[in-house]
Amino acid sequence: MVQDIPEIITDPASLERLAVYKVKSLTGARGELVLPCIPSLGDRYIKQIDALLVALGQDFTPQESNSLHEIITQRLQEGFAASPYSRLVFRYDPPNPMQGLTSGLKIQVRAIVPTTEAKYEGWVQNRSGPLFGSYPDAKVMSIAAELSDRTAPILDIGSGPGRNTLPLAKLGHPVDALELAPIFVDQLRTLSDRLPIKVTLGDVLSADTPIRSSYYQMSIAAEVISHFRNLDQVRLLLTRMAESLRPGGILLVSSFIAVQGYEPDTIIRQLSQVAWSFIITPQELFTVTENLPLELVSNEPAFEYERHNLPAEAWPPTKWFTSWATGRDLFPTDRQPPMSLRWLLFRKL
Numbered sequence: 001m002v003q004d005i006p007e008i009i010t011d012p013a014s015l016e017r018l019a020v021y022k023v024k025s026l027t028g029a030r031g032e033l034v035l036p037c038i039p040s041l042g043d044r045y046i047k048q049i050d051a052l053l054v055a056l057g058q059d060f061t062p063q064e065s066n067s068l069h070e071i072i073t074q075r076l077q078e079g080f081a082a083s084p085y086s087r088l089v090f091r092y093d094p095p096n097p098m099q100g101l102t103s104g105l106k107i108q109v110r111a112i113v114p115t116t117e118a119k120y121e122g123w124v125q126n127r128s129g130p131l132f133g134s135y136p137d138a139k140v141m142s143i144a145a146e147l148s149d150r151t152a153p154i155l156d157i158g159s160g161p162g163r164n165t166l167p168l169a170k171l172g173h174p175v176d177a178l179e180l181a182p183i184f185v186d187q188l189r190t191l192s193d194r195l196p197i198k199v200t201l202g203d204v205l206s207a208d209t210p211i212r213s214s215y216y217q218m219s220i221a222a223e224v225i226s227h228f229r230n231l232d233q234v235r236l237l238l239t240r241m242a243e244s245l246r247p248g249g250i251l252l253v254s255s256f257i258a259v260q261g262y263e264p265d266t267i268i269r270q271l272s273q274v275a276w277s278f279i280i281t282p283q284e285l286f287t288v289t290e291n292l293p294l295e296l297v298s299n300e301p302a303f304e305y306e307r308h309n310l311p312a313e314a315w316p317p318t319k320w321f322t323s324w325a326t327g328r329d330l331f332p333t334d335r336q337p338p339m340s341l342r343w344l345l346f347r348k349l
């Protein structure tokens with residue numbers, strides 16, 4: 001009986017192909033790509049991930065690629081809807097470490113969704129020193145100094161650990177502080193001892209959070225609108241602040257406002273939320289205040305105001321303030337970004 005003897009391969013190209021396959025079987029790949037959940041960047045992320053898979057020698061069928069793309073798109077949307085601080089985690093591991101890349105990759109796509117409260121909990125654990133500065137805002141203190149009555153009540157929305165609440169109360173003002181993050185509420189309650197401060201844990205945007213009506217002489221929300229997600233939330237905040245004030249009362253907020261004529265696209269609008277810098281155009285500012293019993297008294301750049309009016313030893317308030325307030329957290333550039341943080345001062349009619 002004649003047996004088939006396999007042909008001996010000697011041609012270099014075939015042998016090199018086999019060698020490459022062998023090397024692939026000995027090559028390990030394990031890693032994570034972590035991307036901010038920005039749905040409008042979905043196509044870009046998909047290209048990036050496809051290129052990574054090609055570089056890792058993965059050859060997906062069109063159906064496999066499509067279902068991966070769908071999962072990525074869905075996770076991005078879910079993550080962004082739930083929190084601007086969400087991250088898409090694309091993880092790949094070898095299913096069988098003995099076979100290297102020749103047995104494919106085990107792929108996981110998920111979104112990590114931290115709340116604002118959890119983000120600040122992390123700040124407290126991982127950062128040192130006063131998180132928002134050791135001095136109150138110069139603008140807040142200058143407006144408070146103009147109040148004729150030292151016992152006029154003040155509302156501080158999104159008080160944080162009390163950078164403005166505490167000095168205002170030390171001037172004699174009864175201050176009601178409203179704060180979303182339990183960690184800051186605890187810190188401020190500890191620091192409020194013997195001061196006329198009432199601290200409430202709550203979301204200013206929730207109907208379950210009561211706010212006294214026509215009671216305060218001044219209502220402030222410093223560095224709070226930058227957390228918001230849409231104009232309805234801004235309108236709701238301003239409506240609640242206006243309702244909280246006596247006629248003639250002062251409403252002071254800081255907010256990122258785009259320069260006249262600049263219309264941010266969807267990518268920039270979504271990124272502005274991710275970068276704690278929610279952007280509003282001048283036209284939108286006009287719309288969100290329309291028909292509210294408020295008169296705009298001034299609208300000025302917060303960075304310049306604070307730089308000129310804070311004591312020298314208080315400047316800059318934090319390591320991040322300069323870049324954030326000048327719009328450079330959103331647009332990292334030495335040139336001038338088309339938005340910046342502004343102090344908006346209104347009087348209740």
Ligand SMILES: C[S@@+](CC[C@H](N)C(=O)[O-])C[C@H]1O[C@@H](n2cnc3c(N)ncnc32)[C@H](O)[C@@H]1O
Pocket residue numbers: 116120132157158159160161162163164178179180181184202203204205221222223224227
């Ligand atoms: C950047 S910090 C500024 C804290 C303080 N106003 C200051 O200027 O030092 C923003 C604060 O607003 C709070 N905040 C954000 N959204 C809020 C909401 N919807 N209701 C109440 N507080 C909120 C955050 O938890 C955080 O403490």
